[in-house]
Amino acid sequence: MKITPLGETHAAEVTGMDLKDGWDETLKAELNNALLRYVTLVIRDQELTPPQYAEAMQIFGDIKEERYKSEFGIPESPLVTEVSNQAFDRNGTRIKHGRIWHTDDADEIDPPNYTVLYALQVPEKGGATGILNTRDGYESFSATMRRQLDTMRVVPLRTGGRARLAEAVKGFIFDEEARLEEGNRHPLVREHPETGTKAIYFHAVKVDHIEGLTPDETRDVLVDILDRLDHSKFLYKHQWRKNDILIWDNRSALHQAYFDYEETDIRLLHKVILKGTRPFGPAMPKSEFESEAPATH
DSSP, X not given: OEEEEOTTSSEEEEESOOGGGOOOHHHHHHHHHXXXXXXXXXXXXXXXXXXXXXXXXGGSOOEEOOTTHHHHEETTEEEEEEEETTOBOTTSOBOOTTOSOBOTTTTSSSOOSEEEEEEEEOOSSOOOEEEEEHHHHHHHSOHHHHHHHHTOEEEEBSSOOTTOSSOOSSGGGSOHHHHTOBOOOXXXXXXXXXXXXXXXXXXXXXXXXXXXXXXXXXXXXXXXXXXXXXXXXXXXXXXOOXXXXXXXXXXXXXXXXXXXXXXXXXXXXXXXXEOOOOOOBTTBOGGGTTTSOOOOO
16 A cells, blocks of 8 residues: 655555455554544545445444435445435426535534545546645644634524525425524534644535624635635545545645536546544533533434
C-alpha cells in the first residue's frame, strides 16, 4: 500500500491495496491516521459488491443508517444508498444530490464522522465531487474573524432553512411539519474530538439562522466564509474514475457535487456514512451537554 499526497491539496491517494483482502490493526491505524491528517482519501481500483463495500468501510468505523434508505437504499445491503443523477422526485424533477456546500446530517444530534462514496459509473468529463477543507481554511482567517465565528451557534431545520443558499432537493420526502422541525443546534466552529483542531461546520440548505442574527444576516456570514474558501488552495476537486472510493472527514470539511456534464451521462455512486458524535466547539463546549440524558434519535 502507498499513500501519496495529491499535489498542493489536502487530499491523499491510496494505491496498492484490495479492500476485499481485509485488514489488520496496523493497516487500519495507518489509513485512519492518514484520513485525520489529509481530511480526504481517494482509494483507487476497488471492485466491491454492496455487501463487500459496507464490510470494507468498517475499517473507518461503524456504519450509520441513512435517513433516506427507504428512498435510495440498496436492497441487498440496506446500509448502502444509491447516489444517482437518474433519480427523480414525485413530480418528475431530477434530484441533484449535494449540489451546494454542506456537511451531512448537520441537523442531527450525532451526525456522521465520515461520508464515503464509491464510483460505479461516471461521466467521461465533469461530475466531480468537491471537498472544501474548512479546518485549514478556518486557520487562514484573521484572529479577529476567528474570535467572531467562535461565538456563533447554528439553528438548522430538517431541511430548507430560511438562510439556505440553495433550495432543498429532498424536501419532497418530508411533510410540511417535518420540514419545519428544528434540528439539533450546533456550533459554527466545530472542534475535532480526536485532533483538537477547529473547522467551519454547517449545511447550506438546512441552516435557518445563527443565534442572534436574522436569516439574511446569517446568509451573509456563510457567503462570506465560502467566498474566502472556495476556488482556493483549500478545495480538492475529485474527478472520478470508475472503482474509486472517496472518503472525507465531515468534522473538517464541506462537500458538494458538480453538475457540469450532460444529463444523459450516467453518474452512479454508492454511499455509506459512518457513525459520529455530537458536535461541540467554542460556542458549545462539550461540558454543556455531557450531563444531559442520552439522545433518543
